[in-house]
Amino acid sequence: MEANIVLLPGDGIGPEIVAQAERVIHAVAKKFGHTFHLESHDIGGIAIDKYGDPLPAATIAACKKSQAILLGAVGGPKWDDPTAKTRPEKGLLAIRKELDLFANLRPINPSKHLLDSSPLKREIVEGVDILFLRELTGGIYFGDSGRRENDTVAYNEMVYSVPEVERIVRLAGEAARGRRGKVTSVDKANVLEVSRLWRQVSDRIMKEEFSDLQYEVVLVDAMAMHLISRPKDFDVVVTGNMFGDILTDEASMLPGSLGLLPSASVGSSGPGLYEPIHGSAPDIAGTGKANPLATILATAMLFRHSLKLEEEAALIEQAVDTVLGAGHRTADIAYGQPSIGTVEMADHVLEQLN
Ligand code: NAD
Ligand code: IPM
Ligand code: MN
Numbered sequence: 001m002e003a004n005i006v007l008l009p010g011d012g013i014g015p016e017i018v019a020q021a022e023r024v025i026h027a028v029a030k031k032f033g034h035t036f037h038l039e040s041h042d043i044g045g046i047a048i049d050k051y052g053d054p055l056p057a058a059t060i061a062a063c064k065k066s067q068a069i070l071l072g073a074v075g076g077p078k079w080d081d082p083t084a085k086t087r088p089e090k091g092l093l094a095i096r097k098e099l100d101l102f103a104n105l106r107p108i109n110p111s112k113h114l115l116d117s118s119p120l121k122r123e124i125v126e127g128v129d130i131l132f133l134r135e136l137t138g139g140i141y142f143g144d145s146g147r148r149e150n151d152t153v154a155y156n157e158m159v160y161s162v163p164e165v166e167r168i169v170r171l172a173g174e175a176a177r178g179r180r181g182k183v184t185s186v187d188k189a190n191v192l193e194v195s196r197l198w199r200q201v202s203d204r205i206m207k208e209e210f211s212d213l214q215y216e217v218v219l220v221d222a223m224a225m226h227l228i229s230r231p232k233d234f235d236v237v238v239t240g241n242m243f244g245d246i247l248t249d250e251a252s253m254l255p256g257s258l259g260l261l262p263s264a265s266v267g268s269s270g271p272g273l274y275e276p277i278h279g280s281a282p283d284i285a286g287t288g289k290a291n292p293l294a295t296i297l298a299t300a301m302l303f304r305h306s307l308k309l310e311e312e313a314a315l316i317e318q319a320v321d322t323v324l325g326a327g328h329r330t331a332d333i334a335y336g337q338p339s340i341g342t343v344e345m346a347d348h349v350l351e352q353l354n
Contacts, residue, residue: 012280014072
């Protein structure tokens with residue numbers, strides 16, 4: 001097949017890990033006889049430095065013409081001034097909104113080879129298989145915000161509308177039908193009005209359209225605890241933008257590292273955006289230590305969801321598993337044992353793809 005893929009390396013470790021994913025894309029193209037047209041564009045801090053805009057017009061235009069987008073990460077201390085006119089993260093929020101990528105899929109499947117890399121006990125982690133569906137274009141991230149009273153008060157409004165909740169809950173129901181048939185909706189309906197609306201809509205959609213599934217609601221604070229005490233009980237977890245952000249970083253400790261977790265952001269049509277769930281890791285940027293596997297696994301999700309290349313996706317996932325099975329570890333999953341760098345880890349994956 002032929003496809004246009006846009007690469008958005010971004011900041012910090014972003015360019016280091018996207019470069020490794022790019023090698024994987026080339027290897028898949030060669031092995032399966034595909035032609036992928038790759039174009040790199042700026043987003044985030046680097047785009048602020050060059051153009052004063054974290055999402056330049058040329059970047060979003062290229063993304064709109066593509067079939068899929070692979071993003072590294074944005075942000076870093078250089079752009080962290082709280083009084084700055086704009087921020088790298090604004091570029092990421094803008095691209096999600098502009099492409100209407102309302103659903104962020106974050107699968108949590110600890111590798112059997114890493115069961116002892118998790119800070120949690122093996123018996124807690126073994127067999128965990130969760131798919132988080134994080135709503136991505138609404139909630140507190142996109143409500144009205146600002147300062148008032150002479151800059152002495154700041155506010156962010158959390159807003160959800162009925163159709164916004166309906167579409168993400170529907171997607172959760174559909175996903176659960178292809179999995180173990182259970183949906184957990186996470187909210188804070190005991191306190192927040194917006195969560196009470198979320199729960200009403202979620203209850204109704206599940207009852208009317210997905211009565212064949214198991215369905216439960218859990219409050220977000222308790223969910224933070226259940227996630228590490230009984231993670232095997234969850235199948236599809238659907239939640240709002242900020243709760244999903246926080247719970248999935250927590251969930252990364254089930255497989256053992258943020259550096260392992262990919263994500264797919266999709267809308268009802270148009271290109272999908274694929275990225276690791278982690279950030280630009282300023283503490284290790286430039287040291288060659290970053291784990292490239294989350295981004296490589298995000299590339300597998302890109303092949304599966306946007307290009308419908310299931311065999312290619314499965315091959316990448318198998319390659320990663322084989323490499324972990326052979327004992328190769330970057331520092332984040334080595335726990336003091338000998339470790340290898342970003343490029344060496346990708347070399348091992350590529351060996352499996354050739
Ligand atoms: P982070 O995810 O960048 O890093 C948290 C910790 O995890 C750090 O110790 C880091 O070294 C480690 N880590 C992350 N990815 C790793 C990898 N691939 N391999 C090994 N270790 C890894 O979160 P942070 O430090 O809170 O944020 C740094 C910057 O990244 C901030 O500006 C933030 O806004 C941004 N950020 C961007 C994205 C994104 O672009 N999607 C996501 C999260 C955070
Ligand atoms: C993520 C990140 C982003 C988010 C930031 C950088 C805007 O943390 O992709 O998880 O909060 O969505
Ligand atoms: Mn996050």
